[in-house]
Amino acid sequence: MDRHPYFIQSYCIIRNHTIAINGHPYLAVEHTAPLHDFLRAAYRQLGIDYPKFYKMDGLCKAIFIAVELMARASGPFENDTALVFSNYSSSHLSDSKHAQDISDEANPVASPATFVYTLPNIAMGEISIRHQLHSENVFFIFDSYLPEFLVPYSHAMLDDGKASSIISGWTEVTAKRCDVFLYHVGQAGHIPCTVEHMKRLYQGQERK
């Protein structure tokens, strides 16, 4: 049961080569464009100078963009804003790349720049640096987006006073597909943070 007075302060969906912030379209590109190009186009549209972005893998890039847009909508974030992320394939994008690097017949060499991204929580580290968040980070691995777990988990953290607000959601990024749904939950906002609302938002059926 959802009995806590917590609300969605902003949310971002990156899916099918489109980005929407609080239900409003931000960017859409050709479906045929490679993921890489799509995320770069989004970065350029942000109009910021953050060269570290180019070093990130696809998972980090997508999360970086979503959180950047959310910061504009409901930021700046308090520095105790916790991060509770989840996905299915962990850091599979970079894992595959590293596995390929070290299996290369001609030149089997590992790259530190790739290896560092073979951890899903690196994205939370990137976000913490960018937004100066000194907070708790947890990365869960689930079969699919699981608001039945994430919503009560976030509420418990807020109830315990371990964070003033939380950025949480689903961050599945593979070579073929980007399915990112992140939301900023706290005391302010209009959409109640309930399992039902979060399901509908994820499916794109509710607008602010």
Added chain:
Amino acid sequence: MKADVFVVGDQLVTPLGIGSATNFVQLLDGRTAIKPVADTQLSGHRIHAARIDEQAWLNKISRPQRFTRLEQLFILSLQAMIDEYRIPLDRSTLVLLSTTKGNVALLHRASTAFPPARVHLPVMADELQGYFGFENRFVTISNACISGALAISVARQLLRHHDGYQQAVVIGGDEISRFIVSGFDAFQALADEPCRPFDRDRKGLNLGEAIAGVYLSKTPARDAVRIMGVGSYNDANHISGPSRTGEGLYRSIAEAMREAGAPPLDFISAHGTATRYNDEMESIALQRCGLSAVPVHSLKGYYGHTLGASGLLETVLGIHSLKNNRLIPSKGFMHQGTSQALNIITADHGDTVKTGKQPDAPAQPLRTFLKTASGFGGCNIATVFQKA
């Protein structure tokens, strides 16, 4: 008032043996699992590492060919816990699985009997759940090298906030693979000798493998240990290097101690990977917390760095230290080697509770310890455990 959560059982599968009591005795005898390893499957050159011998668990589980090596180790460990503690498989039991890299070795094996999806953690979790018939799906955490320690904290929160959960199994494990070795090599983080945490001449870490588990309950059993406080904070400084000021670890320890009611600590089980920067960072964080005089060890000199399992492994051994009132020496340490001096537990003082700073102190029971862990991505965690 929220329910207390207790550690009422534990289990280890390591290169030093199966069973946590067995492992504890081996440490007091000064045995290390770290050896020179020349295996072309892992690396083109010899490394020092602590690996679990295949013979140790062969024929101990049913239908092993259906499971990957790592899964077999998880099964072995879970089976031992279920048998020993008569753990219910129904909805009252939550299972948390923590691993840094899981079945990642499948990615670079030329031929494998397993489908490609087996590399994904939810698939592995479901296989393990199905093997035992747990009613709840596993909750899986992958948070670099703090995975295991963080899973204890997550389990505690879930137990406290859900009336339906009465107990939780928290299990963590990782294995050494070419994937891992090549990556740490690329970072030049591996020592070409047994590692020396906190020592002046430390050269880097050794990789290790272990499966470690704790059994948590809202009901204190005999010999239970209470989880008194937890803090977990990101450095917000660098994704692959520790903060120079130890900011995240400092905040984590401060929060864990605040929640625990600032109890006197009998010892600290540090992360202590034996890399130059990590150990230095920890000494700074402990100094900032005013804890430099507390006896401290790193267990990496016995097991190497077991990645996601390390926090759980070292928590289990810390608990055995409490129960036996014996401090475990920090293997590999000879000379102070951090800018902030630490009270490292040495072999000379290992069989009593005496340490270098209080050579004549009378032996007294150990009651409380602090476990810390840090990882890539700037993550840190600190947890205070106390005899219930």
